[in-house]
Amino acid sequence: MTQDTREFNSFADFYPYYLKEHSNPTCRRLHYAGSILVIAILLYAIVTTQWAFLLLLPVVGYGFAWLGHFLFEKNRPATFKYPLYSLMGDWVMLKDMLTGRIRF
Numbered sequence: 001m002t003q004d005t006r007e008f009n010s011f012a013d014f015y016p017y018y019l020k021e022h023s024n025p026t027c028r029r030l031h032y033a034g035s036i037l038v039i040a041i042l043l044y045a046i047v048t049t050q051w052a053f054l055l056l057l058p059v060v061g062y063g064f065a066w067l068g069h070f071l072f073e074k075n076r077p078a079t080f081k082y083p084l085y086s087l088m089g090d091w092v093m094l095k096d097m098l099t100g101r102i103r104f
Contacts, residue, residue, distance in 0.1 A: 021078050031064065
């Protein structure tokens, strides 16, 4: 894998790059599954006040995403170099999938 030396001045500049890094449909589906599970776990923890479940959030969220990158996309997750923009990208990509802008 080559070193990524890009610099982004805004999330709007970053998002097209993010989508290219998630071109494999299975990788995207794993991201969607992880994000939806994060929402479910968060809601469960709030409703039941079992706060220990919050410890699962990064494991589930990143676990599904990283499996997609390493096994299917064959690239290094952008979160290693662009953590905030990548987190934002996960949620925007999920929204774009739910609204039909990106194919599931």
